Amino acid sequence: MDFVRAAFGEPSLPEREMTALEADCCRDLHAACRLHVTDGVRKEQGREAFGELSGILKRAADQEKANRRFVSDNALLIHESIRELSARLDLLFAEYFRRMPERGRSGSLIPEKAYRLKVFRDPSVFYREGALTERNAEVTLVLDASMSRMNVQEIIASEAYIMAESLEKIHIPVRVLTFRTIRGITVLERLKNTQEKNCGRIFRFFSGGWNRDGLAFRALLSLLDAERGEKEQLLIVLTDACPNDDMPALMDPSGRALKEYEGVTAVSDTEKAVHDLRKAGIRTAAVFFGSVSHLENVQQIYGKEYVRIRKLNRIADAAQDLIRMTLQEMTLQI
Numbered sequence: 020m021d022f023v024r025a026a027f028g029e030p031s032l033p034e035r036e037m038t039a040l041e042a043d044c045c046r047d048l049h050a051a052c053r054l055h056v057t058d059g060v061r062k063e064q065g066r067e068a069f070g071e072l073s074g075i076l077k078r079a080a081d082q083e084k085a086n087r088r089f090v091s092d093n094a095l096l097i098h099e100s101i102r103e104l105s106a107r108l109d110l111l112f113a114e115y116f117r118r119m120p121e122r123g124r125s126g127s128l129i130p131e132k133a134y135r136l137k138v139f140r141d142p143s144v145f146y147r148e149g150a151l152t153e154r155n156a157e158v159t160l161v162l163d164a165s166m167s168r169m170n171v172q173e174i175i176a177s178e179a180y181i182m183a184e185s186l187e188k189i190h191i192p193v194r195v196l197t198f199r200t201i202r203g204i205t206v207l208e209r210l211k212n213t214q215e216k217n218c219g220r221i222f223r224f225f226s227g228g229w230n231r232d233g234l235a236f237r238a239l240l241s242l243l244d245a246e247r248g249e250k251e252q253l254l255i256v257l258t259d260a261c262p263n264d265d266m267p268a269l270m271d272p273s274g275r276a277l278k279e280y281e282g283v284t285a286v287s288d289t290e291k292a293v294h295d296l297r298k299a300g301i302r303t304a305a306v307f308f309g310s311v312s313h314l315e316n317v318q319q320i321y322g323k324e325y326v327r328i329r330k331l332n333r334i335a336d337a338a339q340d341l342i343r344m345t346l347q348e349m350t351l352q353i
Contacts, residue, residue, distance in 0.1 A: 020053065020204065026075045027206050028057035044237040048268040048280065048288055052231065053204040054238055058212075059223060075227060082172055082225035089173035090180065090222070096332060097181060104185040104335040108342060112189065115346040116155060156251040157192045157213060158182075159243065163258045164197040164208075165230035171308060174331055175257055176224040178306065181334050182255070183211060183218040192250075195221055198235035201228035203266045205235050207242070231280060232262035232320075233288035240296050252301040253345050259309030260317035262289050290320045302345040306337060 024030070030037055037056065045052050090097050135141040160179050168175060179195055186193040192213035199206055206228075210220045243252055262285035269278040278284055296303045304324035307317045317325050324344050326337040 020055070022072060023055050023201060023204050023206060024057075025061065025072055026201075027055065027208055028059040028061050030056060031058045031060075031209065032056050040238060040241055043241055044234060048284070049231070049234045049237075051203065051270060052200075052234055052266060054234070055204050055206045056209075056238070056242070057206065058209050059220075078227065079223065079225045083223050086173050086176040086222040086224065090177055093177070093331070097177060100181045100332070100335050101184045101188070104181060104338055105188040107335060107339045108185055108191070109189045111339065111343055111346060112156070112191065155249070156253060157194070158186055158253045158255065159239070160193065160195045161235075161239065161254060161256045162195070162197045162210075162224055163230050163232075163256070164199040164224060164226050165228055165263075166226055167230070167259055167261060167263070168226040172224065172226050174308065176222055177331055178257060178308070178328070178334050179210075179224065180218055180221045182338050183221060185338070187216055187218065196239070197224055198230065198232075199226070199228035200231040200234075200264050200266070205231050205238065207235060207238055229264040229266075230262055231264040231266070231285075232258075233285065233292045236289065236292035236296060240292070240299060240301065243301055244299065253342065254296060254301050254303045255341065256303070256305045256321075258305050258307060258317070260286075260305070260307055260313045260320060261309065262286060286316050286319055293320055304341050304345050306341065 032040065037054070040056070041054050044054060135143075160182060162175055162179055183193050183195055193211065194209065194213050195211040195218075197208045197210060210223055211218055239254070243254070262280070264280040264285070266280060267278060268280040268284050268288070280288075293303050302324075303321070305317060305321045305326075307314075307325050307327045308329075309317075314327075317327075324341070326341045328334060328337045
């Protein structure tokens, strides 16, 4: 755990909460695993980092520079995508969420205010549909940060940045997290919380390690349940739909692997975790950017609620379609 703290940051949860989270999530197929939740705040190294730790820290710093350079080199496309997506999402949320009522001189009478019309000659004792839309929603973007994403790191960071900036522009709270598994520990790192308006920390995204999706999603269920109020929760996973970990799914008492966390076992476990998220009222969908050989995986895990992106200039279309799918599942009265 000391290595993970040095590489990815100090825990952002108190020890008691972290212990409870592990007790809730690290069982069954994940009984031999650990969890680490962080905001990426690292302690200063008392001595110069070396070996694997040095490599991770250097890769993280180099990739952040590469992500920012990619966005700078593609600034026109990025800015146009944000402009287009924010405009589309603004219309979507206006369509699917009820309008906030406002007082006026006509509309439905407010019984408890009726006396004001006669006593104070105040005509504003009616409710009518307002011009502002109540966006009673939060969005969580979750980025698969495993080694299999090595060749598309700049694309993933840019996709997440475009989506987060677009949501912020229309005042939808958005948080951004990454997940990876290293040395049997699944690390969830928060790159942006819902109170932050600046999306710049998203460029700290870099890949490395494995991905135990089922455990990560179980932890997310607990974390989002703890943070949610009365807002509708939309969770969007940027994934290649290929859960895989070097820590086995099942071991015998002697520590011998009985079943690996890969293939059918890992996909089925992730499918169940997504089912549990949806059962809890967290609308879960995926942006798939991966090999055609994993299309069956994404369909099994997410059902119809996914979109596939092959090029960055399709992000506005894809994100709009995906969020429309999740909004259509809601039962809010328009």
